[in-house]
Amino acid sequence: MGRILLSWSSGKDSAWSLHVLRQRCEHEIVGLLTTFNEAAGRVAMHAVRRELVEQQASATGLPLWSVPLPWPCSNEQYELLMAETCAKAIAAGIEGIAFGDLFLEDVRSYRERQMRDTGLQPIFPLWGHPTQDLAKRMIASGMRAKLTCVDTEKLDASFAGREFDESLLAALPDGVDPCGEKGEFHSFVYAGPMLSVDIPVSVGESVVRDQFVFADLSPARIGATPSSQ
Numbered sequence: 001m002g003r004i005l006l007s008w009s010s011g012k013d014s015a016w017s018l019h020v021l022r023q024r025c026e027h028e029i030v031g032l033l034t035t036f037n038e039a040a041g042r043v044a045m046h047a048v049r050r051e052l053v054e055q056q057a058s059a060t061g062l063p064l065w066s067v068p069l070p071w072p073c074s075n076e077q078y079e080l081l082m083a084e085t086c087a088k089a090i091a092a093g094i095e096g097i098a099f100g101d102l103f104l105e106d107v108r109s110y111r112e113r114q115m116r117d118t119g120l121q122p123i124f125p126l127w128g129h130p131t132q133d134l135a136k137r138m139i140a141s142g143m144r145a146k147l148t149c150v151d152t153e154k155l156d157a158s159f160a161g162r163e164f165d166e167s168l169l170a171a172l173p174d175g176v177d178p179c180g181e182k183g184e185f186h187s188f189v190y191a192g193p194m195l196s197v198d199i200p201v202s203v204g205e206s207v208v209r210d211q212f213v214f215a216d217l218s219p220a221r222i223g224a225t226p227s228s229q
Contacts, residue, residue, distance in 0.1 A: 002095035004123060005065060008032035010048045010056060012145045012164060013100030013126060013179060015189040016138050018060060020125045021098060022194070027123070031065045032057050033085070033097060035078075038068040046148050046186045047214045052199065055219070059195035065089075079114065086118040096121035102131055102181045132169075135178040139165055143192030146203060147185045150213045154184040161203040161215035188217055 004027045008014045014032075021029055034053055035044045042049055050066075057064040067085050070077060089097070097120055101107050108124060115122045126134065145164040150157055155176055162168055164187055169178055176184045191198040200220035207214045 002121075003028045003030045003093055004096040004098055004121075005029070005031045005033045005089060005094055006062075006098045007100065008034045008053070008056075008064075009100070009186070010034070010043050010046055010053050010189065011100075011148075011187040012138055012143065012189055013102065013181075015056075015143065015145075015192060015194050016134070017098055017100040017125050019141070019143075019192070019194040024125070027096070027098070029062060029098075030092075030094065031063045032060065033065045033067065035067045035069050037071050037073075039071040044069060046188065048148055048188045048217060049219075051219060052188065052201065052217060055199045056189065056195065059197050059199060061196065082114065083118070086115065086120055090119050094120065096123050098123040098125055100126055102126055102129065102134070102179055104181060131177050131179040131181060135164075135169055136166070138192075139169075141193050143189060143194075144198075145187040145189045145192075146201065146215065146217060148188050148215050148217060149186040151183055151185070151211060152213055153211050154182070157206070157208075157213040159185060160206050160213040161217075 006014060006018055006029055021027055036050055037044050043053060054064060067081055069081065099111055099122065101124055111122050147159055147162050147164060150160045172178065180186065190201050201217045202220045204216035204218055207216060
């Protein structure tokens with residue numbers, strides 16, 4: 001059983017990948033690999049606070065392998081930092097990195113190309129799963145997530161902060177992928193079979209950056225019910 005890292009965005013696809021990998025028992029998952037906007041202290045693109053990601057990692061029982069990215073960050077800088085992280089992983093006896101990609105061939109090809117000479121194997125545990133069925137399976141399992149980012153060129157801004165549930169799936173316009181695989185939305189998982197405890201969160205104000213709307217999630221007080229917005 002090879003030791004691997006899991007690319008961890010804090011969202012539903014990476015969380016479900018952890019669940020699936022643990023069920024298969026083909027690999028030993030030894031850490032969650034997350035890139036952070038160093039200036040903002042948030043996950044790149046998802047804009048989730050680092051504190052919440054650290055709570056997720058604790059609830060999975062896995063260490064967080066954080067990769068701080070400067071802002072702005074060029075593609076060259078990003079690739080250099082990731083190459084350094086891959087070298088660190090090899091030195092730690094790690095054999096692969098798993099990704100939650102679903103069907104975008106260009107994304108998969110990019111990852112495979114970047115890892116080709118690193119000595120690490122790219123793994124895609126969810127690849128090719130029909131996304132409508134996959135989304136429903138996630139929800140039925142008890143996984144709970146909030147939409148943290150919405151691309152307003154593909155989805156109305158009002159979806160930011162909403163619960164990822166059956167009512168959201170029913171409300172998605174035609175052409176929007178149920179898992180947001182084409183960048184329509186990103187999410188944060190606060191409960192589910194991959195977490196030992198729920199992570200109470202509150203949905204704050206929404207912030208607009210270019211075509212994207214970000215819902216600001218923050219830790220809720222202990223004992224509070226996660227916001228139903």
